[in-house]
Amino acid sequence: MTKRDCWFWLCGTPDIYREDIKRIFKSYPDPESVFYADKTEMVQKKIISEKQKRNMENFAEDDLFRTVRDHQEKEGIRFIDIDDPEYPESLKMIQDPPYGIYVKGNLPDPELPSVGMVGARACSEYGRTMAFRFSKGLAAGGVQIISGMAAGIDSVSAEGALAAGGKTFAVLGSGVDVIYPAANINLYYNILMSGGGIISEYPPGTEAVAWQFPYRNRIISGLSERLLVMEAREKSGTLITVKYALEQGRDVYALPGRLTDKTSEGCNRMISDGAGILISPERLLSEILKKEIAEPEEKRAEPVLEAPLKAVYRLFGSDPLSVQTIIEKSHQRPELVAAILAELELSGLIREVSKNNYSKVG
Numbered sequence: 001m002t003k004r005d006c007w008f009w010l011c012g013t014p015d016i017y018r019e020d021i022k023r024i025f026k027s028y029p030d031p032e033s034v035f036y037a038d039k040t041e042m043v044q045k046k047i048i049s050e051k052q053k054r055n056m057e058n059f060a061e062d063d064l065f066r067t068v069r070d071h072q073e074k075e076g077i078r079f080i081d082i083d084d085p086e087y088p089e090s091l092k093m094i095q096d097p098p099y100g101i102y103v104k105g106n107l108p109d110p111e112l113p114s115v116g117m118v119g120a121r122a123c124s125e126y127g128r129t130m131a132f133r134f135s136k137g138l139a140a141g142g143v144q145i146i147s148g149m150a151a152g153i154d155s156v157s158a159e160g161a162l163a164a165g166g167k168t169f170a171v172l173g174s175g176v177d178v179i180y181p182a183a184n185i186n187l188y189y190n191i192l193m194s195g196g197g198i199i200s201e202y203p204p205g206t207e208a209v210a211w212q213f214p215y216r217n218r219i220i221s222g223l224s225e226r227l228l229v230m231e232a233r234e235k236s237g238t239l240i241t242v243k244y245a246l247e248q249g250r251d252v253y254a255l256p257g258r259l260t261d262k263t264s265e266g267c268n269r270m271i272s273d274g275a276g277i278l279i280s281p282e283r284l285l286s287e288i289l290k291k292e293i294a295e296p297e298e299k300r301a302e303p304v305l306e307a308p309l310k311a312v313y314r315l316f317g318s319d320p321l322s323v324q325t326i327i328e329k330s331h332q333r334p335e336l337v338a339a340i341l342a343e344l345e346l347s348g349l350i351r352e353v354s355k356n357n358y359s360k361v362g
Contacts, residue, residue: 119153137281139166
């Protein structure tokens with residue numbers, strides 16, 4: 001039995017969680033000693049439960065854990081324990097690092113800058129637009145974007161990085177093979193195809209459970225040099241990630257919003273308490289790269305489009321439009337409008353912000 005085998009066995013045993021391993025290591029110095037320990041004695045000393053004893057023994061029987069690992073590797077899933085040279089140094093340095101992580105795709109390149117981007121699931125259109133703009137601008141400058149692939153700000157941040165041809169990484173609150181939310185299936189595979197990665201401390205097959213998400217937030221901030229909060233209510237789960245980031249010594253920035261917007265209350269409070277203010281992607285990129293980055297001209301050049309697409313695209317301003325409004329204003333047949341909207345969305349020029357309501361990107 002190698003140390004790597006023992007780590008995989010211990011971290012992958014069902015119903016053995018991070019807190020259980022911490023408790024076990026108060027009595028045993030390393031995973032090898034746990035593997036060879038008398039499990040009945042561990043139960044008697046109340047180090048593990050009877051159920052955990054059975055699970056440990058079952059997972060070790062007939063080298064079942066090796067069979068499981070071989071299957072995972074065939075599925076493109078790697079297990080990296082905390083003693084592995086590939087384990088991220090930045091993650092190893094946080095207060096409570098995971099003992100092992102599962103990775104599908106790649107890990108962030110430690111030689112490149114990285115930022116974590118988090119925010120409200122039920123975000124506003126302002127939050128979505130700014131998250132996309134910042135992630136796209138930073139990724140275009142070579143910054144890696146790390147998020148949780150949750151609905152709202154997390155997903156938009158990943159999409160912005162992909163739109164720039166950059167690298168983005170998702171830390172899940174489920175196993176790396178469990179796509180959550182299921183609606184993000186295309187985003188999940190786009191992240192992998194772009195050279196990014198999916199990361200989790202939970203074994204493959206682990207379903208998304210509410211209590212697991214706050215713990216995964218420490219990994220998002222742990223892999224990031226800076227944390228950007230794009231939108232958050234005053235009492236928001238996003239602020240858990242901020243707490244971890246501050247404990248880890250990361251720089252935290254917040255997107256300012258109107259005082260009357262509930263979704264900006266948390267960000268405005270953070271700025272009042274001393275967080276950095278997000279003014280533009282270019283200004284932040286200049287700070288990260290320590291060189292001047294030119295701000296773009298205020299007016300965005302209109303894309304070159306064929307006449308029917310241009311006629312519909314020009315209808316969009318700062319506010320979202322319903323499909324019915326677009327049909328009425330463009331004087332086009334409904335089926336033609338549907339086709340045009342699909343093409344504009346595929347081109348990254350508009351996005352569906354709610355059912356049958358579209359907004360201009362950027």
